[in-house]
Amino acid sequence: MTKSELIAELTAANPHLRGQDVETIVGTIFEEITYALSRGERVELRGFGAFTVKHRDARTGRNPRTGASVSVDEKSVPFFKAGKELRLRVNAGKIPRATAAERKKA
Amino acid sequence: MLTITRAHIAEMIYTQVGLSRNESADLLEDVLERIALHLEKGESCKISGFGTFSVRQKGRRIGRNPKTGEEVPILPRRVLVFRPSHVLKAHVNGTAPGVEDDE
Numbered sequence: 001m002t003k004s005e006l007i008a009e010l011t012a013a014n015p016h017l018r019g020q021d022v023e024t025i026v027g028t029i030f031e032e033i034t035y036a037l038s039r040g041e042r043v044e045l046r047g048f049g050a051f052t053v054k055h056r057d058a059r060t061g062r063n064p065r066t067g068a069s070v071s072v073d074e075k076s077v078p079f080f081k082a083g084k085e086l087r088l089r090v091n092a093g094k095i096p097r098a099t100a101a102e103r104k105k106a
Numbered sequence: 107m108l109t110i111t112r113a114h115i116a117e118m119i120y121t122q123v124g125l126s127r128n129e130s131a132d133l134l135e136d137v138l139e140r141i142a143l144h145l146e147k148g149e150s151c152k153i154s155g156f157g158t159f160s161v162r163q164k165g166r167r168i169g170r171n172p173k174t175g176e177e178v179p180i181l182p183r184r185v186l187v188f189r190p191s192h193v194l195k196a197h198v199n200g201t202a203p204g205v206e207d208d209e
C-alpha cells in the first residue's frame with residue numbers, strides 16, 4: 001500500500017470528508033512525526049510503535065568496491081520499534097518463542 | 107526527553123483541518139489501523155517522504171537464554187521493519203532542504 005492508496009481508502013470510508021482534507025490529515029500525521037524526530041523528540045503510539053532518533057558515532061568506513069577507507073561523519077538516524085500489539089498481529093498472533101510441544105519436536 | 111503521543115498529533119489534525127477533536131482522534135486511529143491491517147496481511151506500506159513499513163520473514167535459529175545458557179529454538183516468524191526515506195533521514199540530521207535551523 002502506498003500513501004495515495006491509504007488516502008483513497010480513507011476517503012472512501014469517510015464520504016463526509018473532502019478528499020483534500022483527507023490528504024491534509026494523512027500529511028499532518030507523518031509531518032508531525034517527522035518534525036518531532038527532527039527536534040530530537042520521540043513519538044510513541046501505543047499498540048502501534050515508537051519512533052525515536054538514534055545517534056551513530058563517526059567511523060571509518062570502506063568503499064566496498066575499491067576498499068579505500070572513507071571517514072563517515074557522526075549522524076542521527078530515525079528508528080521505529082513496533083509496539084507489542086502490532087508485533088503480535090504481524091506475526092499472526094504467535095508469540096515468537098517455541099511452546100513446550102514445539103521445543104520437544106525441534 | 108519529550109514524547110509526542112496520539113493526543114499531540116490529533117490536536118494538530120484538529121487545528122489544521124478544523125474537524126472536532128473527537129473526529130481528529132478517530133481519523134488518526136483509522137490511519138494507524140489501516141496501515142496495521144495491510145501489514146498483518148504481509149503487505150508493505152510505502153509512505154512517500156516518510157518511509158516504508160514492511161514485513162520480513164525470519165527463519166528458524168537457535169537462540170540462547172542469556173541467564174542459563176540454555177539453547178532455545180527461535181521459530182520462524184514475521185517481523186515488522188521500518189526503512190526511513192531519504193527525506194526523513196535528512197530532517198533528522200537537519201539537512202533537509204527548506205528547513206531552517208533553530209539552533
